[in-house]
Amino acid sequence: MRKLLIALLLLLLSTLVFLTLPHILDRTLNSVASPPPYPAGDGARQLHDRLFVADLHDDALLWQRDPLQRHSYGHSDLPRQLEGRVALQVFSTVTKTPRGLNYERNGADSDNITLLAMAQRWPRATWSSLLQRALYQASKLESAAANSAGRLVLIRTRGDLERFVEAWQQDPQRVAALLATEGLHPLEERLENLDRLYDAGFRIAGLTHFFDNEVGGSAHGLDKGGLTPLGRQVITRLEEKAMLIDLAHASRTLIDDVLAMARRPLLVSHTGVEGTCPGTRNLSDRHLKAIAASGGIVGIGYWDTAVCATSVEAIVRAILYSAELIGVEHVALGSDFNGTVHTPFDVSGLAQLTEGLLAAGFNQSEVAAIMGGNVQRLLLANLPPD
Structure with a gap:
């Protein structure tokens, strides 16, 4: 009997650890250099409060x-996105990462997300299917939007975004x-299966x-x-479906191949650039120029491997x-928030980035473009029509 009780206790303890591990990982891996509130000067704050802010990558x-x-x-x-004046957020779905993840060399024969899906009690179908993991995360966003009283608005078409921008101009307490x-x-x-992703709302x-x-x-x-x-x-x-192609994490050869084929603008949702921070996945000058020539945009990340420091100054430098x-x-901006990165601030601190851009010599219209205007323009021109 004693051995049975000990076994049951160990099983209970292991189950509790298993179920609480995602919460511990989330707290530990998605960290900030300093907690809120995040001060900014009056001039930067006044400008920031007028901006349409858009971010190209969040793994929430x-x-x-x-x-x-x-x-x-x-x-x-x-709540924190609204404090940070975010008007548009791209939410990405992570479905597989290799064990021993590193920036230089990973195989595809292992996966961290299976255990995370189990521990977070995702539907059983997600335990063995990457497609189901993507579709489940899409359903999470759809449910959040449905329960947000209109404060979180899913965007699938140009018309959706046009209507959102018009509503946002009247009341900015909403996020696309x-x-x-x-x-x-x-x-x-x-x-x-690309059609299934499209039907679930994926546009990038x-x-x-x-x-x-x-x-x-x-x-x-x-x-x-x-x-x-x-x-x-x-x-x-x-391209036939008017879905935007994101070259973040792509090999240099893959970037070249896509550039040779693509007929529509390309984007890189979250990256660094070799000109300020050499690294395996940071963009070369040649690729920066080619992506710009396609009519595309590049979202600059906030974490140290992207910009070689955890600071506003490093982001602004890139x-x-x-x-x-x-x-x-x-x-544009490509934070990689909630992507197991350490950043200078959480989303409520984005006015510090506006302040940093002004201090670097950008004028107000340039700051408005970088902070979100460029993303809005690209999407209005390239999302599928209604």
């Missing part, structure tokens, strides 16, 4: 947090939400994440190759370098 859907409720940890939720994939391994090698497609997949090579993969035969079909189908090289109209 991965975590067991209600996006409508304020939290004291993690990088974002709707777009869905994106963090890699196309959820296709599970089937081109027709990252091609790869931290490992090579069936579409192409990752900057962090083993082979780091270009587009596969399936990948070439995917690029064609994405933005300034990029703007001088390719033009202000091609630069």
Whole structure:
């Protein structure tokens, strides 16, 4: 009897640890250099409070947090987004990451997200299907929007965004939400699954994440190759469906292959640039120029591997370098909030970035473009029509 009680106690303890681990990871891995509040000068604050702020990458859907409720940890939720004056947020779906994840070389034969999905009590179908993980995270965002009393608005078409902007101009206490994939391994090698992602609301497609997949090579993969035969079909189908292609995490060869095929603007949702921070996945000057030439935009990240420090100054330095090289109209924000990164502030502190851009010599219209105007323009021109 004693042995049975001990076994039951150990089982209970292990279950509690398993279920609380996601919360511990979230608190530990999605951290900030300093807690709120985040002060900014009066001039920067007044300008910031007039801006349409857009961010191209947030991984909040991965975590067991209600996006409508304020939290004291993690990088974002709707109350803090409204405080930070965010008007548009791209939410990405993470479906697989390799064990021992690193920036240089990862295989595709292991996965961290399976245990996380189980521990967070995601539907059983998500335990073995990457497609179901993407669709489940999409449903989480849809449910949040439905329960937000109009404060979180899903965007699928140009008309949706046009109507949102008009409403936002009357009452900015609302956030537009777009869905994106963090890699196309959820296709599970089937081109027709792209239609399922589209029908679920996905409008931006990252091609790869931290490992090579069936579409192409990752900057962090083993082979780091270009587009596969399936990948070439995917690029064609994405453009036919007016889904934007995201080159974040793409290998250099993959970027070249997509640039040679694409006929629509390309974006990089969250990245650094080699000109201020050399690194495996940071963009070269050549690729920055080519993406700008496509009519696309580059979202500058906030974490140290992207900008070589955890500071507003480092983010601004990367933005300034990029703007001088390719033009202000091609630069945007790509925080990577909630993507297991350490950032200078949470989303409520974005006025500090406005202040930093002003201090770097950008005028008010340039700041407005970088902070969100460029993203709004790109989406209004390239989302699918109603």
